[in-house]
Amino acid sequence: MSVSKYNSEGYYDPTAYGAMQTIEQEQRSLRAFRPIVYICSPYAGDIEENVAAARRYCRHAVDTGYIPIAPHLLFPQFLNDADPNERQLGLFFGNALMSKCSEVWVFGKRISAGMQAEINRAKWKNYRLRYFTEECQEV
Known part of the structure; x- marks a missing residue:
């Protein structure tokens, strides 16, 4: 303009x-x-649906002026989530990325075990947590 x-x-x-x-x-x-935000949402279970939902959540972050980081969209591309050692490695990588984010955004009403570990870490490190519905409405 x-x-x-x-x-x-x-x-x-x-x-x-x-x-x-x-x-x-x-x-x-x-x-x-654009601040970087960590996207926390389910991966295990219905992986196809959960990946589609995580993509929507990332799009919401972009549309509202943020840079999303969603480790569960990245690391399963080359790590095997069914292998406990590789799953732990993926969680470790996610924790490293979380430390670079200004906020942690938790999506949905179902909190998986992996999400709970991420939430616990965020609380322990005093990261700002924000909670959203599946429709991306903040609660």
């Missing part, structure tokens, strides 16, 4: 121009900063 130095009647208007420049600059800086 380009701001004109002239008003709608064609007259030079430095006051309006200055105000509009300031507003435009503030909007650009808001778009430039």
Whole structure:
């Protein structure tokens, strides 16, 4: 968006121009900063449905101005969740990523064992926790 130095009647208007420049600059800086949030939602069980839900939750984070991190969308791509050692490794990686996030967002009313471990860690480390419904409404 380009701001004109002239008003709608064609007259030079430095006051309006200055105000509009300031507003435009503030909007650009808001778009430039996006806090990182950790997405906590179920993976085990109905994996196909849970992955689709996690994608929706990440999209919600993006649409509201955040950068989502969802380890359960990333690590199962190359770690075997059925192997207890690899599952523990994935949880460890997730904890490392959680430490880089400004908030932990918990989605849904069902809290899986993995989610509970993430919530407990977030509480222990005093990370900000926010809870959302499956429809992405904050509770």
